[in-house]
Amino acid sequence: QVQLQQWGAGLLKPSETLSLTCAVYGGSFSGYYWSWIRQPPGKGLEWIGEINHSGLTNYNPSLKSRVTMSVDTSKNQFSLELSSVTAADTAVYYCARGGDGVTYHSDCWGQGTLVTVSS
Amino acid sequence: DIQMTQSPSSLSASVGDRVTITCRASQGITNYLAWYQQKPGKVPKLLIYGASTLQSGVPSRFSGSGSGTDFTLAISSLQPEDAATYYCQKYNSAPRTFGPGTKVDIK
Numbered sequence: 001q002v003q004l005q006q007w008g009a010g011l012l013k014p015s016e017t018l019s020l021t022c023a024v025y026g027g028s029f030s031g032y033y034w035s036w037i038r039q040p041p042g043k044g045l046e047w048i049g050e051i052n053h054s055g056l057t058n059y060n061p062s063l064k065s066r067v068t069m070s071v072d073t074s075k076n077q078f079s080l081e082l083s084s085v086t087a088a089d090t091a092v093y094y095c096a097r098g099g100d101g102v103t104y105h106s107d108c109w110g111q112g113t114l115v116t117v118s119s
Numbered sequence: 120d121i122q123m124t125q126s127p128s129s130l131s132a133s134v135g136d137r138v139t140i141t142c143r144a145s146q147g148i149t150n151y152l153a154w155y156q157q158k159p160g161k162v163p164k165l166l167i168y169g170a171s172t173l174q175s176g177v178p179s180r181f182s183g184s185g186s187g188t189d190f191t192l193a194i195s196s197l198q199p200e201d202a203a204t205y206y207c208q209k210y211n212s213a214p215r216t217f218g219p220g221t222k223v224d225i226k
Contacts, residue, residue: 035215045155045163045206045217058213061120094162104210105153105168112162 002027006095006110012117018082022095022110029053029076033098035106036069036080038091046091050098051078085117121146123209123218131224138194140221142207147187151211154183154192157220158203166205167192199225 008020022034030053038046049059051069059067068081082089093113096106122145132138142152150170155163165174167183170190180195194201202225207218 037217044220045157045208047208047215047217050213050215060214062214098215099210103151103168104215105165105208106155106163107165107168107174109162109164 002097002108004095004097004108004110006093006113008093008113008115010114010116012085012115013119014086014117015084016117018085018089018093018115019079020093020095020113020115021077021079024076024078024097027097029073032100033058033104034071034078035096035098037094037096037106039094039112040088040091048080048082048093050104052101085115087117089115090117091115120214121148121209121212121216123207123216125205125207125218125221127221128219129222129224131226132197133226134197134199136197138197138201138223140192140205140223142185142190142192142218144188144190144209148209148211150186151209152183152185152190153208153210154181155206155208155217156201156203157206163206194223197223197225201225 003025006022033050033052035050036048051057066083071078095110097108152170154167157163171183204220204222
């Protein structure tokens with residue numbers, strides 16, 4: 001049974017960098033892409049991007065200039081950094097298991113982290 | 120990038136009703152489509168992938184169909200616990216965009 005546990009700072013000031021990490025317990029880490037998805041309060045889901053165990057990434061073009069994803073295979077962890085945050089980046093951020101290279105639906109999700117950007 | 124739309128944006132139906140939600144892609148995505156259910160304050164849950172394959176543990180009253188650009192999620196007999204927002208997601212290529220969601224209420 002795969003479980004994802006995520007953590008990171010929940011309150012940021014404008015212009016700061018958001019940093020979140022997600023740990024994967026159980027199952028294969030190297031066989032999948034690992035995703036970040038966010039949801040502003042009261043709004044829908046937005047796909048941020050994904051990374052695989054080799055560090056190959058795909059980012060949403062709308063966020064690409066500010067997003068960096070990284071992976072630590074020794075700890076089965078992957079991380080998200082989003083720079084120069086504004087109030088528009090306030091959202092619940094989810095990590096999720098993405099695809100296996102053939103199909104890319106997300107069947108396992110972290111618990112979510114509310115990140116608030118406020119001065 | 121491929122855009123995803125859903126209709127309706129919300130609906131209200133009675134217990135036992137058959138409910139259908141439509142998802143449309145701006146370009147063909149063969150069958151690379153998933154459906155998720157999200158209840159208020161909860162993590163999204165995968166219902167269907169490959170447009171029509173039911174995720175393990177999901178009740179059989181949920182079904183998916185379609186290919187190319189037009190897809191449908193159906194609930195054959197709506198139950199009180201089905202009150203939620205439903206999202207489609209295309210995943211044929213990045214960005215793996217979600218639809219805007221359809222909120223389902225119980226009358």
